[in-house]
Amino acid sequence: xxxxxxxxxxxxxxxxxxxxxxxxxxxxxxxxxxxxxxxGHGLRLIHYSYGVKDxxxxxxxxxxxxxxxxxxxxxxTLESATSSQTSVYFCAIRExxxxxxxxxxxxxxxxxx
Amino acid sequence: xxEVEQDPGPLSVPEGAIVSLNCTYSNSAFQYFMWYxxxxxxxxxxxxxxxxxxxxxxxxxxxxxxxxxxxxxxxIRDSQPSDSATYLCAMNKIGTDKLIFGTGTRxxxxx
Numbered sequence: 001x002x003x004x005x006x007x008x009x010x011x012x013x014x015x016x017x018x019x020x021x022x023x024x025x026x027x028x029x030x031x032x033x034x035x036x037x038x039x040g041h042g043l044r045l046i047h048y049s050y051g052v053k054d055x056x057x058x059x060x061x062x063x064x065x066x067x068x069x070x071x072x073x074x075x076x077t078l079e080s081a082t083s084s085q086t087s088v089y090f091c092a093i094r095e096x097x098x099x100x101x102x103x104x105x106x107x108x109x110x111x112x113x
Numbered sequence: 114x115x116e117v118e119q120d121p122g123p124l125s126v127p128e129g130a131i132v133s134l135n136c137t138y139s140n141s142a143f144q145y146f147m148w149y150x151x152x153x154x155x156x157x158x159x160x161x162x163x164x165x166x167x168x169x170x171x172x173x174x175x176x177x178x179x180x181x182x183x184x185x186x187x188x189i190r191d192s193q194p195s196d197s198a199t200y201l202c203a204m205n206k207i208g209t210d211k212l213i214f215g216t217g218t219r220x221x222x223x224x
Contacts (some may be wrong), residue, residue, distance in 0.1 A: 031210060040121070042201060042216035043157070050210060058211065090156055099145045099164075099205065102212060104156035 003027045006091050006105040013112055019078040021108050023091030025071075031094035032074040034058075034066065036087040037107075043090065049074055081112040116140050119202055119215030128224050132189040136202035136215045139183065143204040143213075146178050148187045151199045151217065160200075161187065192222045 003026035013019050023032060033048040035058075045058030047066040055066050063085060065077045078085055089108045095101030119136045126132055134148075145164055149157035161176040163169045163185075169176045175188040185204075189196055202215040 033212075035214075040216060042119070043203075043214040045211055048210060056210075094210070099207075100147060100159065100162040102147075102159065102203075104158070106156050107154075 004091060004093055004103060004105040006089075006108050008108060009106065010109045011111070013081050013110070015082060015112055016080050019081050019110065019112075021076045021089055021091075021110070023074045023076070023105060025074075025093050027093070028071055029093040030071075030096055032068065033092040033094070033102075034064075034074065034076045035090045035092060035104075036060065036085075037090060038087050046076065046089075078110075081110075083112050086110060086112045114139060116213050117202065117204060117215045120218055121216050123219040123221055125221045125223065126192055128192060128194060128222055130192050130222070132192050132196070132220060132222075134187040134189075134200050134202075134218050134220070136185050137183055138185070138204060140206070141180070141183065142206040144207050145205050146176070146185050147203040147212075148174075148176055149201040149203060149214075151201060153198075157201055189220075192220075194222050194224055197221050 005024045007022045034046040035043040037043050044060045049055045049068040067075045091105040117138045147162040148160045150160045151157040166178045166180045173190045177186045199217040199219045201217040203212050205212045
């Protein structure tokens with residue numbers, strides 16, 4: 001998938017625990033994104049990054065934080081997981097200079113019990 | 114009201130049928146329009162893209178944008194069982210980094 005790896009692929013966690021999802025790219029792209037996908041809502045943007053240490057909020061950022069200390073890694077953290085954060089999480093990169101070139105990872109299926 | 118509306122389906126058609134998938138949007142600032150295909154338990158993959166109004170054709174697929182009506186369409190000719198997937202429209206504005214998605218339409222093509 002165009003050099004994007006998400007880990008873990010599946011995770012079950014308990015309510016109240018912190019969880020970190022990782023997105024790793026091998027192509028040195030500047031822009032990286034975290035989306036969540038839920039039935040009836042489609043893909044919604046959580047946070048995105050436009051460079052190392054440069055991040056901004058999306059439409060559903062409450063309860064999530066992100067960090068980008070290296071170009072290749074974009075981490076999404078659920079500070080204290082809740083059942084409403086049960087979802088499939090997708091990381092995406094945008095090719096530098098392109099308005100169309102978004103490539104998605106294979107997703108992380110997170111269940112909060 | 115959502116910025117982008119898309120009928121979730123499911124849409125079930127026989128092999129060989131012409132399929133029409135559609136999205137409407139409310140923000141006239143959208144300029145870039147995309148269609149993604151997503152197979153079950155996979156990430157979305159870019160299928161087609163267009164800038165502003167007009168048509169674009171790629172093999173069996175045609176994308177249309179009507180900015181006056183704020184309406185975009187994806188047509189699939191001679192549909193195949195391998196086209197069975199969820200199709201998501203997406204769009205963004207010039208100068209922004211945020212892609213806005215429709216909810217997706219699930220398509221099933223039966224032999």
